[in-house]
Amino acid sequence: MSTTRKVLLGIAGFYVFGVVLLLVIYGFSSHKNNEFQIQNEFKLVNWVSLGVLSINRAVLYLFLAAVLTVVTMVYISRRMQARPNRVQTAVEVIFSLMRDNITRGNMPDAMARKWFPFLGSLFLFIWYSNLIGYIPLPTNTEEKFNLFGVHIPSFALYAATANISVPLVLALVVFVSFIWEGIRAQGPIGYVKSLVPRGVHGPMLLLIGPLEVISTFMRLISLTVRLFANILAGHLIILFMSGGLAVILGLQVLGWFTLPAGILVYLFELGLVATLQAFIFATLSAIYLGGSVTTH
Amino acid sequence: MTVTAALTPAASSGSFLITPNVGIMIWTLVLFGVSMYILWRLAFPRISEALDRRQKAIEESIDAAERTRHEADELLSEYRERLGEARGQAQEIIDRARRAAETHERNAQAEAVTRREQLMEQTRRDIESETRRAIEEIRREVADLTVMATEKVTRKTLTTEDQQRLVEEALGELDFAALTPGGES
Numbered sequence: 124m125s126t127t128r129k130v131l132l133g134i135a136g137f138y139v140f141g142v143v144l145l146l147v148i149y150g151f152s153s154h155k156n157n158e159f160q161i162q163n164e165f166k167l168v169n170w171v172s173l174g175v176l177s178i179n180r181a182v183l184y185l186f187l188a189a190v191l192t193v194v195t196m197v198y199i200s201r202r203m204q205a206r207p208n209r210v211q212t213a214v215e216v217i218f219s220l221m222r223d224n225i226t227r228g229n230m231p232d233a234m235a236r237k238w239f240p241f242l243g244s245l246f247l248f249i250w251y252s253n254l255i256g257y258i259p260l261p262t263n264t265e266e267k268f269n270l271f272g273v274h275i276p277s278f279a280l281y282a283a284t285a286n287i288s289v290p291l292v293l294a295l296v297v298f299v300s301f302i303w304e305g306i307r308a309q310g311p312i313g314y315v316k317s318l319v320p321r322g323v324h325g326p327m328l329l330l331i332g333p334l335e336v337i338s339t340f341m342r343l344i345s346l347t348v349r350l351f352a353n354i355l356a357g358h359l360i361i362l363f364m365s366g367g368l369a370v371i372l373g374l375q376v377l378g379w380f381t382l383p384a385g386i387l388v389y390l391f392e393l394g395l396v397a398t399l400q401a402f403i404f405a406t407l408s409a410i411y412l413g414g415s416v417t418t419h
Numbered sequence: 420m421t422v423t424a425a426l427t428p429a430a431s432s433g434s435f436l437i438t439p440n441v442g443i444m445i446w447t448l449v450l451f452g453v454s455m456y457i458l459w460r461l462a463f464p465r466i467s468e469a470l471d472r473r474q475k476a477i478e479e480s481i482d483a484a485e486r487t488r489h490e491a492d493e494l495l496s497e498y499r500e501r502l503g504e505a506r507g508q509a510q511e512i513i514d515r516a517r518r519a520a521e522t523h524e525r526n527a528q529a530e531a532v533t534r535r536e537q538l539m540e541q542t543r544r545d546i547e548s549e550t551r552r553a554i555e556e557i558r559r560e561v562a563d564l565t566v567m568a569t570e571k572v573t574r575k576t577l578t579t580e581d582q583q584r585l586v587e588e589a590l591g592e593l594d595f596a597a598l599t600p601g602g603e604s
Contacts, residue, residue, distance in 0.1 A: 162436055167443075175442040182446045189450040196462035203469035205476060218466050240459035247458070248451050287436065288443035293451065355436065 138383065145376040154373030161359065161367050165285060168264055180262045184283035188252040196247065221246050225405045230413030234304070238412055241300070245293065246405035249284060253354060253397035256282025257389065280362070285355040287347065290404075294346035297408040302339075305415030314415070342411060346404060353400050357392040361385050561593065562586040 169177040199214045207215060221243040227235045263277035283289045305314040318335040319328065364385030369378030566582050577585065 165436060167435075167440070176445060177442055179443075181440075181443045185443070185446055185450045189454040193454050193457045193462075196458055196466075200462040200465035200469075203465055205469075205473060214466065215470060218463075218470065222467070240455060240463055243463060244451070244455035244458045248454055283443075283447075286440070286443060287438070288440045289447045291439050292444040292447045296448070296451075 138379075141379045142376060145379050149375040151374070151376065156371055156373045159367075159370050161362060161371070163265075164263075164279065164362060164367075165281070165355070165358075166265075167286070170264065180281055181283050181286045181289070183262065184252065184255060184281060185289065187255050188248060188283060191255065192244075192247045192251045217247075218243075220402075221405070225402070225409050229406070229409040231416070234413065234416060238300075238409070242405050242409050242412075245297075245408060246401050249290075249293070249350065249404050250398060250401035252283045252289065253401055254393070256280060256285060256354060256358065257393045257397065280358055282354050282358060284350055284400075285358050287351045290347040290350040293404070294343050297346060297411060298343045301408075301411040301415040304412055308416040317415075317417075342407075346407060350400050350404050353396055357388065357396055360388045361392065364388055558590060561589060565589045 167179040167181055169179050170183075171178040196214070199211060203211060222235075222239055225246060226239045226242050230238065257280060259278040259280055261276040261278050262281055263279040266277040267274040268277055269275075302314070305317065308314075309317055315336075318339060319332050320335075323331045364381040366378040366382075366385075368381060369375060562582075565585055566577060569581075569585055570577060
């Protein structure tokens with residue numbers, strides 16, 4: 124029997140043993156818990172009260188994302204070498220992805236040069252925000268635990284992008300940018316005309332025209348909701364699978380039973396969704412920007 | 420997100436999840452704006468420059484490699500040419516040496532032939548002169564003997580004229596020509 128098989132069998136055995144043990148200790152009886160509201164895991168508690176600009180968990184995550192983005196990128200950019208190490212290679216791949224795929228691939232070159240800093244920063248900022256969201260940090264100040272007499276906030280997963288305000292304001296910036304670029308390139312009337320596909324005349328215009336205008340505004344919502352909902356949903360599923368469901372139903376064995384699914388979803392979110400959503404947000408922004416200067 | 424959060428009082432419905440928060444929006448704008456500014460000013464140009472530099476370096480080294488290869492090709496063809504030339508020259512030298520050797524051999528042979536012929540000629544001449552001398556001697560002997568014999572037979576001394584006549588007669592009967600090779604003298 125190979126080592127891998129032994130390890131896998133050991134893990135499976137441990138899992139089954141855990142299920143059996145929890146069943147023996149707590150039995151299979153459910154006590155529905157109405158006090159625990161899962162959405163409260165995403166509630167924002169103001170830590171420092173500054174009126175509208177009060178500092179809470181979301182602001183901390185935004186701050187972390189901004190600082191980490193800036194520090195890592197500036198640090199690596201200062202140590203760029205002709206013969207790159209692994210980190211530099213990775214950064215170069217990401218940079219090329221941002222510059223060549225996201226930006227240059229979707230707009231004319233002159234425009235790409237102008238908008239690359241924005242789109243690159245957008246991708247990195249969202250990506251870092253998403254990734255930080257999968258690091259458990261002691262941010263749940265409503266639930267403290269006692270460690271050798273020190274009350275430490277419970278470790279929790281949170282993501283700035285799981286808060287609708289963050290994707291919304293970024294989408295707003297994109298929305299304003301592409302409308303601004305469209306009007307600058309084609310004039311206000313030209314831009315409105317360019318929204319309607321060429322070849323649509325007469326009564327069809329009455330139908331298609333409003334649809335196209337609405338669809339332009341829908342971009343704002345779709346950009347926002349796609350990012351926000353994906354990250355929030357990922358966090359919710361991880362939360363449910365890693366014990367949330369067990370708490371709600373008061374069924375202890377369920378927490379252990381669903382834990383593997385929680386770990387798998389966690390890895391899936393961290394490995395794919397976090398990057399993919401940042402990429403999609405930046406790419407769609409680039410497509411909208413590029414599309415606004417060309418008539419179709 | 421904690422497992423132990425079961426005791427949290429139910430504070431609100433989930434509507435806050437989809438209610439935009441102006442404060443966070445402002446924070447996002449500010450933090451994103453600052454990040455973008457720093458990245459735009461400090462990070463992106465350096466990375467871009469490094470990538471361009473690398474690209475240029477790669478292109479240059481490819482060009483250099485191409486040039487070197489070209490040079491090597493030229494050098495190789497030149498060497499091949501020179502090698503061919505050298506081979507030709509070597510062949511020529513060998514041919515020349517062979518020709519010289521042949522000439523030398525021919526000359527040597529001819530010389531040997533000449534020398535042999537000279538030797539033969541010399542020998543022949545020697546033999547001839549020896550033969551002539553021997554005949555002369557024989558002749559003299561024969562004359563003396565003839566004179567002596569005649570004197571004994573006639574019991575008188577012969578005069579010089581008689582002697583001369585007798586010798587001539589005796590010698591006239593002898594065929595000296597048979598003694599010389601080729602029957603000469």
